[in-house]
Amino acid sequence: MLAFRNLLRRRIRTLLTVTGVAIGVSIVVALSAIARGFRTQVNDLFSSGRAHLILSRKDAADPILSYLPESLLGELRARDEIAAVEPVVLGATQVPPLAVFIFFGTTRDSPFLEQIRVVEGEGLFATPGTDRVCLGARAARNLGREVGDTLPLGGRELTVVGLFESATPLIDAGALLSLGDAQELAGLEQKITSALVQLRDSNRDALVRAEQELEADYPEIEATPPSEWAAAFDEFDLAEQTATVFTILAICIGGISVMNTMLMSVFERTREIGILQAIGWSRWMVVRQVLAEALLVATVGTPLGIALGVGIVELIGSFQQFSWVAGHYDTTVFLQGIAVGFGMGVVGSIYPAWRAVGITPIEALRYE
Template identity: 25%
Template sequence: MKFRNLILKNIFRNKSRSLLAIIGIAIGVAAVVGLGMVTDNLSKSTENALTAGAGDFSVIAATGPNNGGGPPGGMGGDQVINQTKVTEISKITGVGSAVGVLRTSVDLSNSTNTTTNSTSGPSNFRSMTSIIGIDSSSISMDDIVVTNGTVYSNNNEVIIGKTAAQEMNKTVGDNISISNNTFKITGIYETGNFMDDRGIVMSLDSLQSLTNKTGEVSLIIVKANNGTDATSLATKIQNNYPNELTTSTSLSGMDRMNNGLDVINSGSWAVSLLAMLVGGIIVIITMLKAVAERTREIGVLRAVGWTQKRIIAMIMGESIVLSFIAIFVGLVIGVGIVELLSTTNILRGIMPAFSIFLFLKGIGVALLLGILGGIYPAYRASRLSPTEALRYE
């Protein structure tokens, strides 16, 4: 009988024992593959969920107080940017979209609604209302979400922040006077930023006309293409306009998100390693039991001239063959469970993804468990004395 045929015969001779070993290895494979399908795409899914539609960073004038304003949602500086820069920046490789935003403040407590710059002194801070000018199709770039009503559709309409609406006792359908111009409120919005939620948003053209800043914007909000690093893109834009434009990114929130994802990834690896440990123990116990049950058989093989190396090769070969069978079982279990959870919307917002790397990692785990699980039993079998083994009952 050929050596490989003997290995296969030994495996299927005791089906329950072999099945136990296969299950043990399959547990490890399923854990690595299943968790990998979820966590490998978790970072991208989380980033998309948190930044869907929102800009990645803002471009501001390089001159002015503190070199301009801040990240998307900030008030910007006194300096303005020629609106043609919006088109120029949108054409830079890696830029997904760019939108110009004009910001100012209005004192709505007096009859003339005097407009002023965004850095008004603290004496009249509480009476000032932030005014944002941005194209209606791009308000999500500035984290503006209409929660009641609709966005403005012409230059005579505005949306008002939730806090401002409460303070002014305004609602959808009311009119509001700004700089002696009457606007209809079409919606209530929220940003999560206290200052912006005390403000009013209108079309860019309207605010440019009110402030006599036609063709000018306070800042440009930029969103990078998928796969483009926002920090590198910000540096590239800044280098393209030295001493003219600068960029401001809000990285603290992303850093905290990445740290959280690192914890999640570490946790998934811990669960995978635990599953591998359990699988390895099951394989070792199974193979040791197999050696104990075949003590007399191994003694006969040693008596007819089988070397220790050949005995080790036989036991290890059986363990590796079991591992290859477990690869298929583990992949089916791991992928099947994740797909089932995804279908039932339990993994809402997460896009599971199976990759070649994950497949290779599953094969590696199975072979590792098979080899590690077979080493000691194989070594123990090879050390059996033929005389003692033949006397074993």
């Protein structure tokens, strides 16, 4: 009761502090949701297809930099445990106005094609030929292209032969090319960026055995199930580590904001705190009072921050340049937001609480 009334005493100051907490929480929620969303999308790229394993270069920091020799495919196809292997070239280029435009080079039989649904025009391989491109629905919107239009890519003019949709925004905002066109565009002659492997026997034991044997026979290769593919690349860890750094920064900066408010509140109420102690309140009760005020600020600021964070992600995703951005909101993201909000409250109230218990009733009674 007293904590609530104290906060209402200085409404503007309280409002600014709540806003500070909300902004801190929103940044953490947005960063975490985007980082996790990106990882989820990468894991989803090949998850719904027939592929049991994805082969990538072991030390590659990014899927685009995972160069494997195309000749590897023949060796893999000759192995008993493997039913099929299809190559993928994953690349990125600039297509004005987009700073980053992702393309996927595949073959006619690639499990990757199971991730998309042609909604207009024809499929990439419906008619033989080169310089053909299928655009994701988002990509077509972002680039203002329709079936029959041309698209300049890497100095070549490609014809848009079809539009497709995918549940994964990263695919939906990209383009599908033949393997050869993609290799040329990415400058990867006789190279691929990953291989999708279908095993003859897909039970758990066979999968683990195949992973181990492939990695033993080809030390430069990392074999991972599609749903864990992102774990093969340091880049995604880096994104989440960045979110963690921002989390710590948000707690520190937000904590200082809360501390400032609580300190001013304690200084303003020096006499009042002394009187409360004089009438029997213990130091712990005074600490609880300061803590309660900070936690009240956090209780209001945290949900606002979470809502703001979700709004920021959705806003970013609505921009043409970032249409591949899709937040992944799982329990961890929300728990991070809550931890940051209340972390700010606790961090911000420690010093003011310490100052408050340092006030003795005698000093306070002299204080005017």
